[in-house]
Amino acid sequence: MTVPATAAGGEDFDQLGRDAVYRAMFTRRDVRSHFVSDDLDDRVLARLLTAAHHAPSVGYMQPWNFIVIRDAERRRQVRDLFLAAREQELPAMEEERRALYRKLKLEGICESALNLCITCDRQRSQNSPLGRWHNPEMDLYSTVCAVQNFWLAARAEGVGVGWVSIIETQALKRLLSIPEHVTPIAYLCVGRVSEFAPKPDLEAHGWGRRLPLPELVMSEIFCGAGEAPLKSAIVRLGAEDRRKP
């Protein structure tokens, strides 16, 4: 785990290195079901947090904090918040999908090695908020980049991560004594896993399917037609992957 002193124009990644980066992205999963009871080594967690801390941030604000939650009773309380929130969300689903929604496992709060709440301190650079005058939400987005770094590094370390978004934010803030000016961005379940599922859970259970990427690409303006060569390249890429074992 080296932070290189200098970095060249991209030749520092060979094919194996590039493949590893893509593999982390393609095999990353939102893990709820495959946590094992092993502890997570602090040296591994230190690496994952260092990865998160190297996310981009607007105006170099680094607005994040990392609350490590291990206490079993506190986690039970968080899980109670999840269970209550799930009941509240259920009526928002189409009626024919509610039975499936109830069957989905959507968190691993108590069975993961630990929980991690990644927060955004909205006042950290209040004197010189570069890049936030027009888009004050940029600090929230920076914190999400930290979450994604953490998640991808975890995948490469064989550590599973699940993001619990079905939770009432104000109740979570009270439970974790999070002050008014700090926003919890992600509540994560983190731990060693027995496997990373071949497909996203929601795809495996028929909740949704991966959208065709070429249909999401637009040219010059929203819904602009064009970029035919790029779309063909995307299609060929998918075809190549299907030919591989």
Added chain:
Amino acid sequence: MTVPATAAGGEDFDQLGRDAVYRAMFTRRDVRSHFVSDDLDDRVLARLLTAAHHAPSVGYMQPWNFIVIRDAERRRQVRDLFLAAREQELPAMEEERRALYRKLKLEGICESALNLCITCDRQRSQNSPLGRWHNPEMDLYSTVCAVQNFWLAARAEGVGVGWVSIIETQALKRLLSIPEHVTPIAYLCVGRVSEFAPKPDLEAHGWGRRLPLPELVMSEIFCGAGEAPLKSAIVRLGAEDRRKP
């Protein structure tokens, strides 16, 4: 670039693979200054977009679209929006930092190979918005995860990316014909670069410094003391890196 059919419990990454993932994170830069005039091969762009499309998304919503902007005149218009926004933001800076702010290069809109606007369609899963009843902003966060995947994949491919956040959103939406229910999340400058700077620009120019990570780690609750072994592990990790060439 293989999407594996099955994925084991993390043993699929050896030390070299893990190092590559961390290297992409540690050497990723918000690029404004080092774009070269080469075109970007559509096959490379196809891989980067495929990486973005494999980001996590709340309820498997995949709310993103990718608008590829190549036209020089349109880019000049976007740059005009940036220049106007920078003038508006300037007074928000502390007075003694305004001269430095003016000197910072904060975009590479016209000199990069292409621009990419990544948007979030807030209505894409309106019938069954799993995970968004309590936190409707989760679709915005999913789209940010796609941005970060794109950015890290680009780093591994030797492609520079710069996120332009100093821009007035409504004006950008008009220019790109983005409808009301769609939010532009990131306006990116994308292209081959001559180098990736050893440090973030804002650190090199003395705008800010990297915060000490142990001070950002909390235990159980916000500002909760504890996690001494984890904090020690973080410090040791930094010391190891400094000993390496």
